[in-house]
Amino acid sequence: NAGVTQTPKFQVLKTGQSMTLQCAQDMNHNSMYWYRQDPGMGLRLIYYSASEGTTDKGEVPNGYNVSRLNKREFSLRLESAAPSQTSVYFCASSEGNTPDTQYFGPGTRLTVL
């Protein structure tokens, strides 16, 4: 039981390049989330998927797209990376009930030059 897994762990991009961050969970959770965490700031929600087949914008969705591929997988795509997207990205999942504990993956540290 791996919980929430993310790939890659580290990535360096040049401005304008694109990439996809992958996330998978094996807990049969309904809801999945993508956050970014910048130094001195709280986690900020980029997108979430309340259930398979649905996605919604969070607090900071600009510059990102997501795909809920199936119940297990939720990917985050940067179409044209910018230095402002340098951050640590966390994927999380939850059962989708209230109150709802979120379980986090190990994170991806992304640097955009």
Add this chain to the structure above:
Amino acid sequence: QKEVEQNSGPLSVPEGAIASLNCTYSDRGSQSFFWYRQYSGKSPELIMFIYSNGDKEDGRFTAQLNKASQYVSLLIRDSQPSDSATYLCAPYEGNYQLIWGAGTKLIIKP
């Protein structure tokens, strides 16, 4: 704009003492409150949540909630060096979303 305020710290506490971490929030509609711990370079992990006014205890951890004052706290008894981490407060605002504080860095000194 819904806000969560935490003292960024660092809060330094001697080993064996009680560490007290505080959080205030602006959304009066928040009903559930989560405390997460985050070690440096790692992902957040749940410590506990509380949704009723008063105290909730789990081992060495006690969460305290006062909805009228919009205040939630976390007490850590018999603090250990392994408790050194950043503690994140997160009220649940509904619609599957948590509002995250920036966290308080706690240092337990042996």
